[in-house]
Amino acid sequence: RALGFDLYYDSLLSTREIIEISKRENRVILTKSRKLLKFKDVTHGVFIRPGSTTEQIRRIIDYLDIKDNIKPFSRCLRCNTLLKSVLKEKILDRIPPRTKEFCDEYVQCQFCDKIYWKGTHFINMKKFVRQILYQPES
Template sequence: MTKFLLDRMLGQTTKWLRLMGVDAEYAPEVEDDELLRIARSEERILITRDKELAKSKGVFLVPKATPEKIIHILLKEFDVDIEPMTRCSKCNSIVESVDKETVKDSIPEGVLERCNEYWRCIGCGQIYWKGTHWEYIMATINNILNSVKEP
């Protein structure tokens, strides 16, 4: 399955890819040589808007566009598994399902009443639930997936 590394101009796109469950590392602080090194050693496709950088092998150039449009292009080009709520949007680690009881002290009371399913990032500990924002996220993801299916 394709794994990505995104350069500093693509932070929002990185976040959306992770929300879709795609393995997307983000390295805003590092120089081009280091980006290429990381991409090669971790077998990631390096995604950039930098035309010079895109001349290197294993680098994919994307236009200046919205995250939705960029992800549309990536899904057309690469073999990617979409599995929402499997990956942390902050650090790219895997999230695992946890008992409500385990995390209840970290959840706002209003949320606790409404949601029974929770996930926790094994990397940074961030807790996720399908709150009011989730419908917007899924609608956006579905829009992208539908746009990819169109001929």
């Protein structure tokens, strides 16, 4: 989600539910289970090989040829919904006091209402995205 991909994740889903959602919504199943990919109803799936998270994500991006579709920080990390800019004045009561002092740009999830800004978490996520994209820090 941090890379802007439409990612559905629910650890409580059964194998059957995962396959049904994949078929119904035309989703690619990403899994560490070879067994799951062997079901006849699985039409799109990628086996995630062992390795670091960065290596695994790079392999998936390369295998699916989706590097051009990367739009970092465009989706809610909590619920996957696209984020929209929101005026600071509309959310002042929800912003930590110190954050109000240094940040003027905010985005908000239109579904779960979570608010994001370019703070320390953003800086750390940006480094992670650069690692995945093989980009040097600037």
